Amino acid sequence: MTALRFLYDCDPGADDALAMLLALGRPDALDMIAVTCVAGNVGLEPVVSNARRILELCGRQDIPVYSGAARPIMASRGRVSIMHGSDGLAGSTLPAPVTPVATGHAANEISRIARAEGKLHICATGPLTNLALALLLDPELPDFVSAITIMGGAAFCPGNTTPLAEFNFTVDPHAAAIVFDSGIPITMLGLDVTRQATVTGDMIEQVKAIDTPVANEAAHLLINYGSKDPCLHDPAAIAWLLKPEMFDTVQSHISIYTNSGPAAGQVIAAVSERHLAGRLPNCTLVTGVDAEEFRKLFVDAVQEG
Ligand code: RIB
Ligand code: CA
Numbered sequence: 001m002t003a004l005r006f007l008y009d010c011d012p013g014a015d016d017a018l019a020m021l022l023a024l025g026r027p028d029a030l031d032m033i034a035v036t037c038v039a040g041n042v043g044l045e046p047v048v049s050n051a052r053r054i055l056e057l058c059g060r061q062d063i064p065v066y067s068g069a070a071r072p073i074m075a076s077r078g079r080v081s082i083m084h085g086s087d088g089l090a091g092s093t094l095p096a097p098v099t100p101v102a103t104g105h106a107a108n109e110i111s112r113i114a115r116a117e118g119k120l121h122i123c124a125t126g127p128l129t130n131l132a133l134a135l136l137l138d139p140e141l142p143d144f145v146s147a148i149t150i151m152g153g154a155a156f157c158p159g160n161t162t163p164l165a166e167f168n169f170t171v172d173p174h175a176a177a178i179v180f181d182s183g184i185p186i187t188m189l190g191l192d193v194t195r196q197a198t199v200t201g202d203m204i205e206q207v208k209a210i211d212t213p214v215a216n217e218a219a220h221l222l223i224n225y226g227s228k229d230p231c232l233h234d235p236a237a238i239a240w241l242l243k244p245e246m247f248d249t250v251q252s253h254i255s256i257y258t259n260s261g262p263a264a265g266q267v268i269a270a271v272s273e274r275h276l277a278g279r280l281p282n283c284t285l286v287t288g289v290d291a292e293e294f295r296k297l298f299v300d301a302v303q304e305g
Contacts, residue, residue, distance in 0.1 A: 003031040004121055004241060007113055009068075009106070010234070011040025011126030011168075012050040014083070014090045014225030018298075019125055019151075019234035020051070021218050022242075024058045025301030029242055034113055035065045036106035040126040040171055042088035044070040047126075050088045052097030057217055058305060061099040068106025069129035072172035075264065083228045090224035094217060107133035114144035123241065124179075125151040125234035127168050132175035135182050142184045151237040152176065153190035155252070155269035155285055160229075165265035166191050169256060173265040177256040180282060187284040188254060189240060190267065193247065194233040196289050199226035203295045207302055214305040232298065239294050240286065246297070248288035251281035 008023070010016040023030045035055070037048045044067060051065045085091045104112070111134050114120040122145060124131055131148070135141050152168035153176070159165040169176045180186060199222050208219045240247060250271055257266040269285060270276045 001029065003027060003029055005031045005033050005117065006121040006123050006241065007034045007036065007110060008032050009036045009038060009110070009122060009124040009126060009130050010051065011038050011047050012054065013041035013047070013088055013126070013234070014221045015232065015234040016041070016125050017050060017054045017089055018218060018221050018232065019238045020054045021058070021214060021305055022235045022238045022298055022301045024060055025214070025305035026242060030238070032063055034109065035063060036068050036110060036130050037065060038068045038106065038126045038130045039070050040168065041084045044068070046088045048101055049097055052099050053089070053092070053094040056097055056099060057094055058214060064102035065099070066102050066104055066106045066109045069133060072127060072129055072175065073132060074174045075172055075260070084225060090221055092217065092220060106130040107137055110134040111138040111141055114141060118144065119146040120144060121146050121149070123149045123237050125237050127171040128152070128175040128179045129172045132172070132178035135178055142182050145184045147185045147187065148179065149187045149189070149237050149240055151189050151194065151234050153188055153254070153267040155190050155192050155254070155267050157192050157195065160191060162262055162265070164263045169265035169267065173256050173258045176265065177258050180254050180256060186282065187240060187286060189236045189286045193286045193289050194231050194236045196291050197232040197236045197294050198291060199230045199232060200295065203299060206299045210303050212305070215302050218302045232294070235298055236289065236294070239297055243293070243297055246290045246293045247286050249284050249286050252283050252285040253279045253281050254283040254285065
């Protein structure tokens with residue numbers, strides 16, 4: 001099996017960092033060809049720094065990191081997650097990065113790389129601003145993207161940032177709407193499934209026992225981020241790429257509420273024929289996961305990392 005070549009758009013953030021460790025621990029199955037960064041959990045500069053810190057920890061400074069959107073398309077900034085600590089990696093002791101940031105804005109680079117690849121798989125675990133800008137700049141981009149795997153949204157459960165909406169879609173609801181309207185095949189792993197993917201004490205002990213630099217950073221993130229939010233949100237998107245059979249899904253038409261106010265970023269998920277009302281599904285909505293299998297997948301990958 002040849003490894004899936006994919007571009008990772010993210011806002012590290014502790015769980016984005018855990019997602020990177022999962023992906024980079026499985027080079028047999030996944031080939032992360034580029035990282036694009038967006039402001040989200042913390043501001044753009046620490047996000048770009050954290051992405052490079054994690055790549056350097058894994059000896060993968062060969063993977064280019066591109067800086068992207070520092071703010072949402074329309075919504076006011078203002079949304080910074082308190083879950084990840086002021087540095088974005090829950091107070092990590094990783095050194096500051098030495099690898100230079102790659103030249104080019106993330107939105108332009110997404111388009112350039114997709115066209116160079118011919119058909120690019122994108123995994124996105126932050127606000128979708130870079131992807132939306134890329135779609136606005138390059139209307140033909142959908143012809144060069146095979147699929148987008150997204151961590152974001154809350155279809156049938158309460159949000160985690162407002163009662164109605166999840167963080168990534170709350171930060172930039174307009175970007176989410178643009179991406180879901182693109183016609184590109186989308187898999188959405190929202191809070192419906194990521195809240196099932198919990199961090200356990202056994203998992204932490206197994207990771208600690210590996211006792212390598214990668215495992216020790218993973219343990220730090222699992223303990224310090226996990227103490228505030230014990231859900232493996234972003235790693236779930238990578239796990240989907242690795243082992244989709246672990247998950248339950250339903251076909252759905254997803255639209256995003258973009259008006260300002262308490263519902264901004266809310267997901268409207270139509271599944272039944274009546275709710276679809278003649279519209280075709282635009283999303284594979286992930287609704288469940290074998291959490292034990294998922295945790296084992298993560299520990300095994302960190303062991304390899
Ligand atoms: O709601 C969880 C999502 O928002 C995760 O991607 C986390 O990193 C934050 O970006
Ligand atoms: Ca994220």
